[in-house]
Amino acid sequence: MINLAARDILHGWGKFVFTGVGLGLLIGVTLSMAGIYRGLVDDGKALLAIGGADLWVVQRDTLGPYAEPSSVRDDAYRSLLGIPGVAAAGNVTYLTMQIEHARGEVRVMLVGFQPGHPGEPGYLVAGRPITRSHYEAIADMRSGLSLNERIRIRRHEYIVVGLTRRMVSSGGDPMLFVPLKDAQEVQFLKDNDALVNERARSAANPAFNRPGVPGLLEAVQASQTNSHQVNVVLLRLAPDADETRVAEQIRRWKHLEAYTRADMDEILVAKLIATSARQIFMFLVILSVVSATIVAFIIYTMTLNKVREIAVLKLIGARNRTIALMILQQALGLGVIGFIVGRTAAALWAPIFPKYVLLLPGDAVRGALLVLLICALASVVAIRAALRVDPAAAIGG
Amino acid sequence: MAQPAIEINGLAKRYGEGDAAVDALKGVDMMIQPGEVVGLIGPSGSGKSTLLKCLGAVIEPTSGRMALAGKAIYDNGWKVTDLRALRRDRIGFVFQAPYLIPFLNVTDNVALLPMLAGLPNSQAREQARQMLAALDVGHRTQAQVRQLSGGEQQRVSIARALVNEPPIVLADEPTAPLDSERALTVIRILNQMAQRFQTAIIVVTHDEKIIPTFKRLYHIRDGRTFEAAGEGRAA
Known part of the structure; x- marks a missing residue:
């Protein structure tokens, strides 16, 4: 037929x-x-894979650091390292911001990390890792930045020393890795005018400027200008460690929230992008x-x-x-x-x-x-x- | 004497019911022998198309009897269960316009019927080519329908009607769109084919040019048929 x-x-x-x-x-x-x-x-999922972490330690009662803001003292990692089963710890900050470069503007997620600790970019496709303590950056290729390009972030100029790929935020913004101290300054440190203003306010407050307590005002002012906060502490566990048990210990004794990879998957997929x-x-x-x-x-x-x-x-x-x-x-x-x-x-x-x-x-x-x-x-x-x-x-x- | 190709007795068709009922056919009688070509003429609304549709097993008569080659197909009810197979195997149709399938070539337009009847493609195409050759369009077997002239298209449609060698062919105004010369050619072809395949052909027509060519004519008026001798002039 x-x-x-x-x-x-x-x-x-x-x-x-x-x-x-x-x-x-x-x-x-x-x-x-x-x-x-x-x-x-x-x-x-790529975001979770970047740091090479097994546990995400964040501020208690938050879904941080990606779904909610989270703030943890940057010395918390020392005590976390003392918990049995924890092999390595790294402070990390995340801040989504707009940066300018030679060809225009780009929205990036600024990641502050400690080289050699969890949270650093897993691989580079060009250039070298960050070797200096300040003002060097590694950029995801999607940002459009190129090697040796100079970019301005807040008060300082950075040079792009390395390029990486598929390292983006859950919103798809390319990541820009910088040393932790620089990132903390960008995220937590106020500008000079704000600092001067804050100091004046503290000095005018009789509770902080008591005649009989020398050094109190200076201590208060110093605490107002600190930038010793991070968004998350990433933990890498020993091969035989039970992540659930370690997370439970952190919740119980450190008054922090700890999420396993499965928890973070759930938060990202079921909550953040739901x-x-x-x-x-x-x-x-x-x-x-x-x-x-x-x-x-x-x-x-x-x-x-x-x-x-x-x-x-x-x-x-x-x-x-x-x-x-x-x-x-x-x-x-x-x-x-x-x-x-x-x-x-x-x-x-x-x-x-x-x-x-x-x-x-x-x-x-x-x-x-x-x-x-x-x-x-x-x-x-x-x-x-x-x-x-x-x-x-x-x-x- | 051979069995009549078509025998109709007291065929009636009523459309609608009650006060709205219309009797389109009121007891039609016809008898046509194999190889005979008869004309069916009548004014508009006289029941020609209704008769053709009843004969073509497209609509069901209300009462009466119809037989093809001595076998009743309708006797106050259909006597065959598969009307499609009846139409495909035992009734040929030639329309006012050729109504060829535009997406099939000439051979396949004709071969489609034997294929529908279950013949293998190669055999069906061979049968179609032979029929096309008999109708003098054997040289156009691979042509597309749009490449044919009006006369050639009508020959192909006649080939399609005859390819399964049915006992009857119903031709509905087959010469209407043609000029005199081509109209007479079509009638001549129908006569030749009727003789060759011993097929009875009923030609419904208004066409004054071809009416004198029929040896026998049926007039239909107010749902009844009246037989008359035709002139039987050579087409």
Whole structure:
């Protein structure tokens, strides 16, 4: 038996292909939305992988340092190192900020870390690690910064000595690693005017400036200008250590919150990006419905354009099955073209997106199956219309 | 004497019910022998198309009897269960316009019927090519429908109607869009094919040019048929 669907497609292939391309672009947008969601999750996981940590120690009763602000004294790591099972500890600060460079501005997550401790970038793709105590930086390539480029952060100028890749915040902002002391100053130290103002206020306060207590005012003023806070202490555990038990000890004895990797996964995926994920999911649903409606409309229109041929086919004895199969095959053909175009388009435009778009093969397979299912369902309306065509319509009168 | 190709007795068709009922056919009687080409003429609304649709097993008559090659297909109810198979295997159709399938080439337009009947593609195409050759369009087998002239398209549609060698062919105004010369050519072809395949052909027509070519004519008026001898002029 002749494949009527294939013959019809070949007969009007230009129209069919253009329709498929149009549908494909819509499918491409849908696949990109799925890719953006995957990118969000992957960014979150990449963030956790950066420090090489097993436990995140943060301020008590917070979901810090990524989902909520957290502040921990930077000497806490010493006592944490004394807990059995803890192999290494590193203070880390995070601050999302806008920085200027030669070609414009870029939003980055400024990471303060201690070289040689948990929290440092895992690898470099160019340049060298930070070797000086101040004013050197390692930038993620997505920031657009290049080696030896000089950038200004607050009061000081930094030089980019190394480049890394796929080190971004959960929001997709590229990371800029600087020495911990510099980062603490950027995050916690006030500007000179604010300091002068604060000192004057303290001096004017009789509680801090008592005539009979020499040195009190100086001590108060010194405490106001300290920057000995960090956002998180990252812990690397010994190979045989039980992370749950170590975390429990930290909660009990150190009055801090400790999260395992599984806890952080949960916080990032289920809490931090949950709203974005739901938003994207809604887009996905809407785009799928729009795609299905468009496929249904296209197939229905294509079928209505063939009413006379369908009437003749029925009159000369073609079975309903033959006609339904023709329409179904055309719908699936449209879906196949649409999917190929959509997948190609999504792959082509993914690098242009400002945020990471991760197109997983598994998602592509699921997308293909969904597209074929949608096309099959969309063809039902057209098949019903075709089966209602009266063969008598081919005969005059 | 051979069995009549078509025998119709007291065929009636009523549309609607009660006060809105319309009797389109009120007891039609016809008998056509194999190889015969008869004309069916009548004014608009006389019941020509209804008769054609009943004969083509497209609509169900209300009462009466129809037999093809001596076998009843309708006797106050259908006597066959698969009307599609009946249309495919035992009735050929030629329409006012050729109504060829535009996305199939000439051979496949004709071969489609034997293929639908279950014949392998190669055999069906061979059968189609032979029929096309018999209708003098054997040189256009690979052509697309849009590449054919009006006359060629009508020949291909006749080939499609005859390819399964049905006992009857129903032709609905087959010459309407053609000029005199081509119209007469179509009638000549129908006569030749009817003789060659011993097929009975009913030609519904308004066409004054071709009416004198029929040896026998059925007039239909107010749902009833009246037989008349035709002139039988050579087409």
